[in-house]
Amino acid sequence: MEVSSHTNQAGNETIMNAIIDISGLVKKSKAIFNLHGGVHPPGNKAQSTQLPIGELPLPEKLVLPLRQHIGNIPKITVSINQHVLKGQLLAEAEGTVSAAIHAPTSGTIIAIEDAVIPHPSGLPDQCITIKPDGKDTWIERKTQDWRKGNLNDLVASIRLSGIVGLGGATFPTQIKLRGNGKSEVHTLVINAAECEPYITCDDMLMRERSEQLVLGIQVAQRLIGAQNVVVGVEDNKPEAIAAIQTATANTNIEVKVIPTLYPSGDARRLVHLVLGQEVPHDKRSTQVGIQVFNVATVLALYRYFEFGEPSLSRIVSMTGNVNRPQNFEVLFGTPLMHLVKAVGDAKDDTSHYIMGGPMMGFDLPSEEVPITKAANCIIAASPTLFEPATPAMPCIRCARCADACPVSLQPQELYWFAKADNFEKAQDYKLFDCIECGACSYVCPSAIPLVQYYRYAKSEVIALDKAQEAADIARERNDFRLARLEREKQERAAKHAARAQGAKAAQAAKAAGSQEGQTVTDKQAAITAAIERAKAQKAADGAVPKNTTATSTATKAEIKTIDTRRAAATKDANKLTADTDKQAKIQAAIARAKAQKAAALKAKKG
Amino acid sequence: MNRSPYISNAPSVSNIMFKVLLALIPGIVVYAWLFGGGILITLVIATATALLTEALMLRLRRRPVQPFLTDYSAIITAWLLALAIPPLAPWWLIVIGVAFAIIIAKQLYGGLGYNPFNPAMIGYAVLLISFPLLMTKWPAALSIAQTKLSFIEQFNFIFSHTLPAGVTMDAVTSATPLDYLKTQLKLNQSMDSIQAASLFGVVGGKGTEYITLAYLAGGLFLWQQKIITWHLPVAFLGTIAAIASLFWLVDSSQFSSPLIHLFSGASLLAAFFIITDPVSGPTTPKGKLYFAAGIGVITYLIRVYGGYPDGVAFAVIFMNICVPLIDTYTQPRVFGHKE
Numbered sequence: 001m002e003v004s005s006h007t008n009q010a011g012n013e014t015i016m017n018a019i020i021d022i023s024g025l026v027k028k029s030k031a032i033f034n035l036h037g038g039v040h041p042p043g044n045k046a047q048s049t050q051l052p053i054g055e056l057p058l059p060e061k062l063v064l065p066l067r068q069h070i071g072n073i074p075k076i077t078v079s080i081n082q083h084v085l086k087g088q089l090l091a092e093a094e095g096t097v098s099a100a101i102h103a104p105t106s107g108t109i110i111a112i113e114d115a116v117i118p119h120p121s122g123l124p125d126q127c128i129t130i131k132p133d134g135k136d137t138w139i140e141r142k143t144q145d146w147r148k149g150n151l152n153d154l155v156a157s158i159r160l161s162g163i164v165g166l167g168g169a170t171f172p173t174q175i176k177l178r179g180n181g182k183s184e185v186h187t188l189v190i191n192a193a194e195c196e197p198y199i200t201c202d203d204m205l206m207r208e209r210s211e212q213l214v215l216g217i218q219v220a221q222r223l224i225g226a227q228n229v230v231v232g233v234e235d236n237k238p239e240a241i242a243a244i245q246t247a248t249a250n251t252n253i254e255v256k257v258i259p260t261l262y263p264s265g266d267a268r269r270l271v272h273l274v275l276g277q278e279v280p281h282d283k284r285s286t287q288v289g290i291q292v293f294n295v296a297t298v299l300a301l302y303r304y305f306e307f308g309e310p311s312l313s314r315i316v317s318m319t320g321n322v323n324r325p326q327n328f329e330v331l332f333g334t335p336l337m338h339l340v341k342a343v344g345d346a347k348d349d350t351s352h353y354i355m356g357g358p359m360m361g362f363d364l365p366s367e368e369v370p371i372t373k374a375a376n377c378i379i380a381a382s383p384t385l386f387e388p389a390t391p392a393m394p395c396i397r398c399a400r401c402a403d404a405c406p407v408s409l410q411p412q413e414l415y416w417f418a419k420a421d422n423f424e425k426a427q428d429y430k431l432f433d434c435i436e437c438g439a440c441s442y443v444c445p446s447a448i449p450l451v452q453y454y455r456y457a458k459s460e461v462i463a464l465d466k467a468q469e470a471a472d473i474a475r476e477r478n479d480f481r482l483a484r485l486e487r488e489k490q491e492r493a494a495k496h497a498a499r500a501q502g503a504k505a506a507q508a509a510k511a512a513g514s515q516e517g518q519t520v521t522d523k524q525a526a527i528t529a530a531i532e533r534a535k536a537q538k539a540a541d542g543a544v545p546k547n548t549t550a551t552s553t554a555t556k557a558e559i560k561t562i563d564t565r566r567a568a569a570t571k572d573a574n575k576l577t578a579d580t581d582k583q584a585k586i587q588a589a590i591a592r593a594k595a596q597k598a599a600a601l602k603a604k605k606g
Numbered sequence: 607m608n609r610s611p612y613i614s615n616a617p618s619v620s621n622i623m624f625k626v627l628l629a630l631i632p633g634i635v636v637y638a639w640l641f642g643g644g645i646l647i648t649l650v651i652a653t654a655t656a657l658l659t660e661a662l663m664l665r666l667r668r669r670p671v672q673p674f675l676t677d678y679s680a681i682i683t684a685w686l687l688a689l690a691i692p693p694l695a696p697w698w699l700i701v702i703g704v705a706f707a708i709i710i711a712k713q714l715y716g717g718l719g720y721n722p723f724n725p726a727m728i729g730y731a732v733l734l735i736s737f738p739l740l741m742t743k744w745p746a747a748l749s750i751a752q753t754k755l756s757f758i759e760q761f762n763f764i765f766s767h768t769l770p771a772g773v774t775m776d777a778v779t780s781a782t783p784l785d786y787l788k789t790q791l792k793l794n795q796s797m798d799s800i801q802a803a804s805l806f807g808v809v810g811g812k813g814t815e816y817i818t819l820a821y822l823a824g825g826l827f828l829w830q831q832k833i834i835t836w837h838l839p840v841a842f843l844g845t846i847a848a849i850a851s852l853f854w855l856v857d858s859s860q861f862s863s864p865l866i867h868l869f870s871g872a873s874l875l876a877a878f879f880i881i882t883d884p885v886s887g888p889t890t891p892k893g894k895l896y897f898a899a900g901i902g903v904i905t906y907l908i909r910v911y912g913g914y915p916d917g918v919a920f921a922v923i924f925m926n927i928c929v930p931l932i933d934t935y936t937q938p939r940v941f942g943h944k945e
Contacts, residue, residue: 036941039615041613041615042613120608197613268941268942272941278941278942279942280942280943280944281940281941281942281943282942354610354612356610358610358611358612358613359610359611359612359613360610360611361610361612362608362609362610363608363609381612386612386613389609389614390618391673393618393619393673393677393718393719394716394717394718394719394720395719396619396622396679396718396719396884396885397719397884397885397887397889398622398884399884399889399890400616402889402890402938406941407940407941407942408938408939408940408941409940410889410890410933410937410938412889413889413933429937430940430943433940433941433942433943438610438611441611441614442611442613442614442615442616443614443615443616444614444616445616445617445618445619445621445622446619446719447614447616447618449609451610451611452608452609455608
């Protein structure tokens with residue numbers, strides 16, 4: 001019901017916008033829709049926006065993890081000691097969801113091995129290490145006409161660009177652009193909200209590169225065939241808003257300024273804020289005609305088509321407990337400490353580094369990690385900047401978390417279920433709709449690490465699902481095996497039955513045979529008697545010469561019959577013995593089978 | 607490791623509970639001014655009992671004592687119970703009530719955050735059932751009492767239950783407005799003549815109405831501080847006002863006005879301090895409305911038709927039982943899900 005009404009609403013909006021576009025007279029609606037919950041953490045953005053986006057000198061080495069995106073690890077296409085040029089393919093996308101990796105500068109590949117990567121797990125993963133030659137020599141760049149080029153060719157070529165979602169999700173961009181032409185996407189939402197504290201890379205991008213950004217938006221608009229484009233930007237970035245409004249002045253791109261409220265930059269939240277449309281929980285936004293791109297991603301698309309530059313660098317906010325917080329255009333693979341040096345080093349009490357913002361970021365496992373495609377912000381942390389968490393108190397059910405949840409979940413109930421390992425109930429309460437934004441923990445008077453409980457519950461459910469899947473497969477196999485055994489048993493039983501039938505017939509035959517035997521004995525006796533009679537007759541005859549010529553033809557015939565019969569009787573008797581043997585064998589086989597069954601039963605019971 | 611968020615902006619549990627205590631102080635001041643300093647003695651006994659029993663139970667349960675003693679939740683229970691029982695009750699009455707509330711109703715269920723019932727109301731109900739006479743013997747406000755007891759005399763009365771020579775019990779006690787209403791209505795007195803009695807003030811009981819107004823002020827402070835939301839007090843008071851108005855409009859000679867119901871008995875104390883206990887109450891906004899409205903209905907019915915002059919405690923306990931049900935059936939629609 002709601003879905004259809006939403007679709008209708010979206011449809012109406014489309015028509016409305018089309019009419020407005022044609023007339024060109026009426027300004028589009030500027031309405032901003034409300035978000036449930038949300039929090040207002042201190043922005044801490046001013047520190048890193050004092051200086052323009054900086055450039056870094058080439059580092060000593062570049063360490064490029066193969067796993068910088070969501071999806072399959074790309075396939076390495078270079079070998080150790082090979083000299084590569086800037087922009088040269090190092091690893092190509094493997095499978096549908098994957099992204100290529102390119103050499104950020106020219107140099108020599110000095111290692112292809114496991115190294116520590118910026119990932120919450122802290123586990124090392126395969127990386128390609130380049131020693132720059134300092135010349136920064138480009139490979140031959142192939143530009144494409146994104147305004148007129150064949151759409152399918154353009155989209156297909158993005159697979160070679162290595163571009164992933166630079167807002168932090170790092171989802172390979174070509175996947176989000178596939179199926180155009182057939183796609184139902186009518187509205188493109190450009191995510192410029194940047195709601196997390198400290199992070200200013202998108203803010204600075206909009207301030208300094210708004211013209212290229214607008215071209216990037218137009219690239220994305222053409223590729224997905226969207227009629228409407230809305231840029232959503234939080235009102236705490238007045239310079240960026242001014243720049244983007246100037247740059248979009250003569251376009252059909254609408255800039256919507258939304259109130260600063262974390263987490264308005266979450267894609268589904270942003271869509272709701274700027275379009276008033278809730279993307280159903282079980283659908284992707286594209287299924288309701290909306291696609292969302294981060295500002296940095298569309299800019300990368302533009303540079304790829306316009307200049308033939310693959311994804312080699314990104315803007316990173318280097319802020320927190322450092323001397324001169326600033327944004328830099330950083331080559332992927334640049335060691336973290338190289339970036340830290342550029343901001344005049346971290347202050348002495350820096351304890352560690354955080355990647356991402358203070359609401360959703362994570363502790364970097366080491367200072368040795370490289371900057372990757374996901375690294376929008378690095379915060380130097382200190383105990384004064386981020387106070388260590390106070391010990392958690394029991395939940396007093398104050399429901400401040402529920403008031404803060406942007407998804408309208410009941411975090412206090414989810415916490416309760418997660419703590420009790422009651423995962424079924426947790427899923428009933430929509431555990432998997434949690435976006436782990438941390439708003440609930442942010443407002444919790446009992447200082448309960450709520451998000452950690454949800455992450456735990458989610459990972460347990462996923463593990464259980466996997467185990468369940470494995471168990472299902474095992475059960476299926478077992479069921480099949482049992483069915484096969486049953487079938488074989490039945491086949492054996494059928495065979496036995498057939499044999500038993502045969503044996504019965506034989507027994508019947510035996511019974512019949514013994515009767516026949518009786519007759520035979522009688523016959524034999526008769527024969528003997530006859531012989532005796534003949535002998536007696538002979539003796540009685542006395543003088544009769546001892547030859548058979550004297551016997552009558554009838555007697556001869558009788559003797560012949562008797563002989564034939566005798567032979568037949570002997571043969572029958574032989575056959576009878578054979579049948580008895582067979583029966584014994586069958587009996588033995590049945591007994592064996594019974595014993596086996598009993599043993600099996602015993603084993604099962606045991 | 608993923609331990610975000612790294613920042614938080616929340617008052618601590620202690621901070622919240624402390625503000626609740628703070629919000630009770632205007633009511634206590636007015637109370638002491640109207641009824642004498644005896645209430646302060648009761649509050650001290652209650653506080654000491656609460657802290658001692660809480661510490662004892664925490665030790666027995668091998669839980670850290672210090673963080674839970676300083677969360678102030680036991681003191682809130684103690685103060686609410688002390689304010690709910692007659693102020694000149696013998697010292698052991700409040701000791702038994704608070705000890706029962708903390709030991710049985712709170713700690714045996716798991717302590718802070720785990721008690722399904724409002725501990726103060728459990729303590730109150732136990733006292734009311736066990737010691738009905740003491741629990742209904744309210745002293746008259748000093749302004750209308752025949753004999754005004756001094757602080758020392760009140761102190762002696764609480765600890766030794768002896769009155770100064772020549773002073774009878776009747777001289778210091780008086781029926782509460784709700785009690786008086788009930789008994790007089792049974793005697794077929796008209797509402798006008800009942801309310802003309804000296805123990806009635808402008809909107810409620812003479813004197814006690816000022817205490818309830820002070821509770822209202824404290825409650826508004828809690829709302830302003832975002833310790834409580836509007837849902838519970840508004841739904842509770844609104845329900846009482848609505849039902850009382852209905853009955854009163856139908857027959858004003860038999861039923862007292864909604865103002866009497868709002869400003870007498872425990873209405874305002876309950877609205878802002880008792881039913882707002884987050885632990886034993888519902889968490890969803892809609893659930894809070896149902897919960898508070900339920901308490902309002904039951905309170906009114908007990909007052910008008912039940913055997914007790916006031917019904918807040920039993921109403922709260924009954925609705926506490928319904929909380930899991932209420933929470934289950936009032937889940938808000940999750941973003942991206944259908945209703």
